[in-house]
Amino acid sequence: MSAPAAAPAEAPARPVQVKLVLLGESAVGKSSVVLRFCQNDFQANKEPTIGAAFLTQRCRLEDKVIKFEIWDTAGQERFRSLSPMYYRNAQAAVVVYDVTKSASLEQAKTWVKELQRQANPNIVIALAGNKVDLVRPSSDSDEPSTPTSATSDDDEADDATATPEDDAAEGGDEEGAVAASESRRQVSREEAEEYAKECGLLFFETSAKTGEGVVEVFTEIAKKIPLDHILASTRGPGGAAGRGAGRGGPAAGGASVNLNEEESAKKDACAC
């Protein structure tokens, strides 16, 4: 038997396009999360985005290249009901709230409901409680605690829920610092996590400021999306990536929260 011609082992991986929308109340940090993910940057007094913001970010997950098409809602947050044009054909959504504002979680729930009612039935939804740096004892640090762009090769001990620094305060001050920072918290991790579990959402606490949890959000979404299915459905000439893709994957409603799926989450993380 003659061996088939050399398999295209070196063929460049065709990117899988994934349309992802960001939703959440105004000022919870949606644009900042995107900025951290795409440029590993943070702006303390970020000006609100005017008009629609659209960014793309390529990531590598195992042997696949993913091209996230990120739609960041800008201004439309004020309306209770979003124009479906934002989430039409989206394979993923990140619904953001601010851990220091309980009203923002209520708003997030409204969007989750809207997505579950009207978006692609297989949409993968992640709930992200942002600004956790504000409820951490060592929130005085201005630098990102970890590089978030997955260049941290062997840093396996660093997982999605790692606390940036826990030895900054000493002795009696430590308790005071913890109490002071925790007192800003209006949404407990448990409450939000419980809700996420009930609704079949991925759940993360994030800080666009320090980078905590940000890469993990996108990595876990990428893991949960039926990438092979999207690739198959977009194969061939004229295959419109994202259009109707994502069907046939695990139903969003039946998905479970899976924070610690693999130790290697960081290593697999999107190599941006």
Ligand SMILES: Nc1nc2c(ncn2[C@@H]2O[C@H](COP(=O)(O)OP(=O)(O)O)[C@@H](O)[C@H]2O)c(=O)[nH]1
């Ligand atoms: N401390 C802290 N501030 C944040 C964080 N994310 C965003 N911000 C700030 O919150 C404000 C609103 O952020 P922005 O990204 O514009 O929110 P958006 O309206 O949801 O897009 C800006 O001043 C950001 O600098 C965070 O993780 N920690």
Ligand SMILES: [Mg+2]
């Ligand atoms: Mg914004």
